[in-house]
Amino acid sequence: NPPITVPLDECPIIIEDDRTGLSIETIRRALLDNLYYVQGKTPQTATKNDFYMALAYTVRDRLLKRWLSTQLTYRKTPVKTVSYLSAEFLLGPHLINNLISLNLYDPFKKAIEESGLNFQELVDQEEEPGLGNGGLGRLAACYMDSLATLEIPAIGYGIRYEFGIFDQEIKDGWQVEITDKWLQYGNPWEIARPEFAQLVKFGGYTESYYDQDHIYRVRWVPRYTVNGIPYDTPILGYRVNTANTLRLWKAEASESFNFERFNVGDYYGAVRDKVACETISKVLYPNDEQIQGKELRLEQQFFFVSCSLQDMIRIHLNKNASLDNFHEMWSIQLNDTHPAIGVAELMRLLLDENNYDWDTAWNITKNTFAYTNHTLLPEALEKWPLNIFGRMLPRHLEIIYAINHRFLDEVRIHYPNDVSKLACLSIIDETGEKYVRMAHLACVGSFAINGVAALHTELLKSDVLRDFYELYPEKFSNKTNGVTPRRWMVLSNPRMSFTICEKIGDSWIKNLDDLRQLEGYAEDGGFRNYWQQIKKEVKQDLANYIQAKLDIKVDPHSLFDVQVKRIHEYKRQHLNVLNIVTLYNRIKNNPNLDVTPRTFIFGGKAAPGYFMAKLIIKLINSVADVVNNDPVICDRIKVIFLPDYNVTFGQRVYPAADISEQISTAGKEASGTGNMKFSLNGALTIGTLDGANVEIRESVGAENFFLFGLTTEEVYAIRANRYTPRDYYNSDEELKAVLDLISTGFFSHGDPNLFRPIVDNLLYSDPYMLLADYRSYVDAQDAVGCAYRDQDHWGRMSILNVARMGKFSSDRSIKDYCNDIWKTKPFAIDVPEYMQSQA
Ligand code: CBF
Incomplete structure (x- = not known):
């Protein structure tokens, strides 16, 4: 069934206004048209999903002109x-991403709302x-x-x-x-x-x-x-x-x-x-x-x-x-x-x-x-x-x-x-x-x-x-990897993006280096205050979501400390847990201790056959159960595991983070890209010199990054001299107390065996060297807690992080691939005249 080749200029396409028009009225009509003719439903019988499908088709109709023009152009042009x-x-x-790319977000939202529908509810239907x-x-x-x-x-x-x-x-x-x-x-x-x-x-x-x-x-x-x-x-x-x-x-x-x-x-x-x-x-x-x-x-x-x-x-x-x-x-x-x-x-x-x-x-x-x-x-x-x-x-x-x-x-x-x-x-x-x-x-x-x-x-x-x-x-x-600022800033953090646009215009969306112009505003006290205010609003959104999903109340004024990524021993979510238990022990030993309130947020999937990773999830949830319900802790630390972490969820969580956990053993994480998304959304990083952390730290400035841990060379050197994790356990009182508490079954209803594989692995082999990095990590976390108390300074660091992240746009990465590897050039697409009147 080969496609029929029609001379392009005579291509007999009939332009239907409902498929292309951009007025609110046309969009509303088009939505009902797609609901009726594509979904085969009337508004009386349509489900939310039917409306979502009709909405998606209405958006798709409006991008077809570009898609077809692109294909036709590539077909007739000798482009690499x-x-x-x-x-x-x-x-x-796809939905919001396409609306933003088409610059049709506002008219569509309006059209949906004027149709008496809840825009966000329809958006949330998308799988x-x-x-x-x-x-x-x-x-x-x-x-x-x-x-x-x-x-x-x-x-x-x-x-x-x-x-x-x-x-x-x-x-x-x-x-x-x-x-x-x-x-x-x-x-x-x-x-x-x-x-x-x-x-x-x-x-x-x-x-x-x-x-x-x-x-x-x-x-x-x-x-x-x-x-x-x-x-x-x-x-x-x-x-x-x-x-x-x-x-x-x-x-x-x-x-x-x-x-x-x-x-x-x-x-x-x-x-x-x-x-x-x-x-x-x-x-x-x-x-x-x-x-x-x-x-x-x-x-x-x-x-x-x-x-x-x-x-x-x-x-x-x-x-x-x-x-x-x-x-x-x-x-x-x-x-x-x-x-x-x-x-x-x-x-x-x-x-x-x-x-x-x-x-x-x-x-x-x-x-x-x-x-x-x-x-x-x-x-x-x-x-x-x-x-x-x-x-x-x-x-x-x-x-x-x-x-x-x-x-x-x-x-x-x-x-x-x-x-x-x-x-x-x-x-x-x-x-x-x-x-x-x-x-x-x-x-x-x-x-x-x-x-x-x-x-x-x-x-x-x-x-x-x-x-x-x-x-x-x-x-x-x-x-070096990069991430798209369209999805990871404009779409997921509209409040921050709008604030940036107000100050420096919108050229940064396509030229991320232009964020540099924000540096000057880091010196403006009023702007710093406003910046922190926005972060608070975004955190409140996440807090509402957590309350609705998990029925746990979290305080948006607390420091949001986030580690979302695949669960893997080399990414060391369990090192994060060791710090949480350290804080827990400190408060238990001194209930009046003045600690910076923190909400530790985890998310991520473990491969179904990866026993240790699944046990780490269980450990996080077990520690959360104890810490969140201990009256002595009095809500000063909260631990949340957000189920089913995915892209949609990432879009909610990166903008709300104050601190981003990038704590893999040096030499194990090839790059990481979550580290970039956090920093672009104004979170500061606590991290090792691993993967792209090294370059992020160079870009944002060492003074705006919380560094800890062994370097790759040190990791190799310690390994070469036979690493004995037990030495670290024996010489650090706090570390010993943490591992002992887990071993006794304190977090497992008295069962000393449940987390034994984790504790034994750390004490007798520790392939990812958590114990060697523990002290340095806990000290860096203490520095984070102290720094957060000075909100004005924190705001300054946060603005500088965003301002200096231009290098980590995927546009820069792709330009590097084009120039050095693929030797390809941009080729602008003209929409043929016979399609011009469409959206
Ligand atoms: O380069 C993209 C990412 O790829 C991985 O996720 C992978 O699956 N190999 C690496 O683990 C990341 O470090 C890297 O950023």
């Missing part, structure tokens, strides 16, 4: 396109697409926003998981996972494009043959094939015409596949196989879990990568005579190793399906891909057992062997007589059971390799990818 391949896109809700685990997926979403805003031709490719990241409930203090059914009431933001479906092969065997020119070729005979159906979502830039596409693939059984069984009368078998096929895009894997050996995960990766590469080739051949210049027209960014199989798949498509010779195919491939590494944790570096890999992707294994063979020849020339280098660099790990090392495949097959913060890149060069850095120093660079 960035293809962002990512197994995760953690987008967050966010939780198609990611955390930082990596959210970064991909920020980058899509910046690519569109900067008018860079780009397409994001990923998987349309039917079930995204699980919803979290807390029962008796424990995390309980609930399936995320984000699609159950429909998704108004996507459009299926079955006409661009792609067929993906799996399993089977390969066979060689000579083609008509007597050239030796290989053909892959798969065991089964799966259909990839693309679902497109527009990603609109802020106040520009560019609306790029996020294309997510859904797996469906291919017809040829179930016909075979069907024909022999095995109807149920055919259906069973069909269901099995479709599980490929069913569910997002929660990270942190041991994924090695999970075949479905490899199937998912190959599925979306193969669909995407075939799609790029289709688009390319629509505009170009051959694939010879593919690498000149496309830069494909590998978002971590998850799509790294793309290197072998592009080779296969060029060699087997387009008859290129090896050298030409390899030249195209290695000049197309660029690889971003996002982690230093050894357990997160993907490798696939050779037998699983070979069974699922027999042709790719052959290709990888051939790549490796040539690569190792290159290594041999570089390091004559150094066999150990060959073993270290090889794409195949042969030290024990054999594996395919995906990071090595990505490094060999890419022209650029980057880390995501300055420290992280240095550690890649000196440690995790040291051998590759020695071999290919010119491939390496740093691209």
Whole structure:
């Protein structure tokens, strides 16, 4: 079913005013029209969700002009396109974001309210697409926003998981996972494009043959094939015409596949196989879990990568005579190793399906891909057992062997007589059971390799990818992460954004460096006062929300101390708990102690199979139970665990924070991006010299940042000399008291065993060195408490944090990628005349 090509200028589109008009009256009418004709409901029978859907369609109608113009322009222009391949896109809700980008927030709010509906109630109906685990997926979403805003031709490719990241409930203090059914009431933001479906092969065997020119070729005979159906979502830039596409693939059984069984009368078998096929895009894997050996995960990766590469080739051949210049027209960014199989798949498509010779195919491939590494944790570096890999992707294994063979020849020339280098660099790990090392495949097959913060890149060069850095120093660079100020300031913190605009105008929304102009206002006492007043109002909003959701009263005048992120031992939420118990002990020992009132707020999900992380959640909730209800504490400390932390929730919580906890062990967090969102919303950071904290501290000034803890070098040095955490326990009275209290079962209704795994782990191994950092952390927290008492000075520090965060816009990151890696330029979109009269 190929699309009909109509000469563009004659494109017979009939413009309906209700789909495009911008007056309040038209918007109201359009809402009812969509409710009636798309939802099939009248206002009398419509649910809140029906109204939300109608509202979403009414907004979507008004961005279509930009989306279609962008696609038409890209189709006819020879522009270089960035293809962002990512197994995760953690987008967050679309509605308000699109309204802000279109500059239609006010008229829509008015139109809804004038229709007698509650705008916020409808907005709250939106199920966010939780198609990611955390930082990596959210970064991909920020980058899509910046690519569109900067008018860079780009397409994001990923998987349309039917079930995204699980919803979290807390029962008796424990995390309980609930399936995320984000699609159950429909998704108004996507459009299926079955006409661009792609067929993906799996399993089977390969066979060689000579083609008509007597050239030796290989053909892959798969065991089964799966259909990839693309679902497109527009990603609109802020106040520009560019609306790029996020294309997510859904797996469906291919017809040829179930016909075979069907024909022999095995109807149920055919259906069973069909269901099995479709599980490929069913569910997002929660990270942190041991994924090695999970075949479905490899199937998912190959599925979306193969669909995407075939799609790029289709688009390319629509505009170009051959694939010879593919690498000149496309830069494909590998978002971590998850799509790294793309290197072998592009080779296969060029060699087997387009008859290129090896050298030409390899030249195209290695000049197309660029690889971003996002982690230093050894357990997160993907490798696939050779037998699983070979069974699922027999042709790719052959290709990888051939790549490796040539690569190792290159290594041999570089390091004559150094066999150990060959073993270290090889794409195949042969030290024990054999594996395919995906990071090595990505490094060999890419022209650029980057880390995501300055420290992280240095550690890649000196440690995790040291051998590759020695071999290919010119491939390496740093691209510090960034976040979009549209979602993380304008949308989530309208009060603060408005105040900033009043003072310095709104240019900062697209040029975040312009926030610098706020520095002068940090010296203005009246403004500082006003700034703190706004923060208080935002905190009051969060306090109301906590009261409504959890029935816990928190004082907006207390210091809001927030740690929201995935729960992981390296992120050290339990170090935060050790400080809370320290404060608790101090007050119990001296009930009249003058402490700065604090509300400790936690949020985050633990991977379902990660025992220690789940126990840390239980510990936080158990400590909260005791502390919040102890009359001696008298509300001076409150501990809150907010269930089901997600993007929507982040939008509420970042603006309300006074202090942001960025307390990972130095050398473990690649970058972090939550740290940026907090600081951009005026929170001060208590943090280690880890990830992007290092650069944030440099930017905002050491005097506006609460530093503690070991440096990476110190961590390495202590480890090298055999770290004995018990020494810290024995020599610090407060630390000893804290661990003893937990051990006795004080927070577990007398059960000394419940938290034993945490305490024993800290005392006898402490891989993330909490005990070594404890004293320095508690002292820094004391300094935070003291500093907060001087609200005027705190306000000054808060303003300076915001003013100096310009570097951490994802626009800056994307410009760096464009200039140094992709070599792409902005391309402004003109809306053709025949669409001009529309919204
Ligand atoms: O680079 C984006 C983020 O990616 C992670 O979340 C990841 O999943 N590897 C890292 O843990 C973060 O440090 C990083 O900011």
